[in-house]
Amino acid sequence: xxxEVKVKMDKAIAALESDYAAIRAGRANxxxxxxxxxxxxxxxxxxxQVGTISVPDARQLMIQPxxxxxxxxIEKAIVEADIGIAPNNDGKxxxxxxxxxxxxxxxELAKAISKRAEEGKVVxxxxxxxxxxxxxxxxxxxxxxxxxxxxxxxxxxxxTDKYIKDIDAISAKKxxxxxxx
Numbered sequence: 372x373x374x375e376v377k378v379k380m381d382k383a384i385a386a387l388e389s390d391y392a393a394i395r396a397g398r399a400n401x402x403x404x405x406x407x408x409x410x411x412x413x414x415x416x417x418x419x420q421v422g423t424i425s426v427p428d429a430r431q432l433m434i435q436p437x438x439x440x441x442x443x444x445i446e447k448a449i450v451e452a453d454i455g456i457a458p459n460n461d462g463k464x465x466x467x468x469x470x471x472x473x474x475x476x477x478x479e480l481a482k483a484i485s486k487r488a489e490e491g492k493v494v495x496x497x498x499x500x501x502x503x504x505x506x507x508x509x510x511x512x513x514x515x516x517x518x519x520x521x522x523x524x525x526x527x528x529x530x531t532d533k534y535i536k537d538i539d540a541i542s543a544k545k546x547x548x549x550x551x552x
Contacts, residue, residue: 379498380534387491391545399432409448432467480549488542499531
């Protein structure tokens with residue numbers, strides 16, 4: 372039962388890290404393009420599968436498609452994804468130039484990071500609640516004793532506390548990254 376709880380909590384942490392990777396910190400990060408889908412001959416295809424994404428310098432991403440005929444489709448997909456950066460098409464590649472963040476925008480991003488961290492904690496606590504309810508049901512059916520139930524509740528709480536600390540550490544690291552750029 373504990374392994375199932377840990378797997379669910381690991382998924383919550385992974386989802387949070389994925390969300391954080393998509394937050395633009397003023398530096399060029401290819402993860403911002405993870406959710407961008409290009410119409411590639413009628414099929415929605417992740418941008419990373421139609422070309423090479425590189426980081427020529429700290430504030431620029433470059434996308435070089437393997438098929439130059441889809442440059443316009445890539446450009447259109449980036450605009451529609453509304454990632455907050457206008458693509459520059461030079462006929463061979465698409466460049467995304469990341470402007471430096473303003474202080475106001477940094478604060479907004481820090482608030483968004485805190486909000487997502489709290490959402491992650493809510494998910495973790497929901498997993499804890501479901502696990503404890505499962506143990507209480509086992510106790511009610513006579514499968515475990517009262518002492519076993521107390522031990523399980525304590526163990527689940529210890530696991531929950533560890534994952535909450537992990538979320539706090541991950542969000543603090545991301546906030547520091549945002550505020551230092």
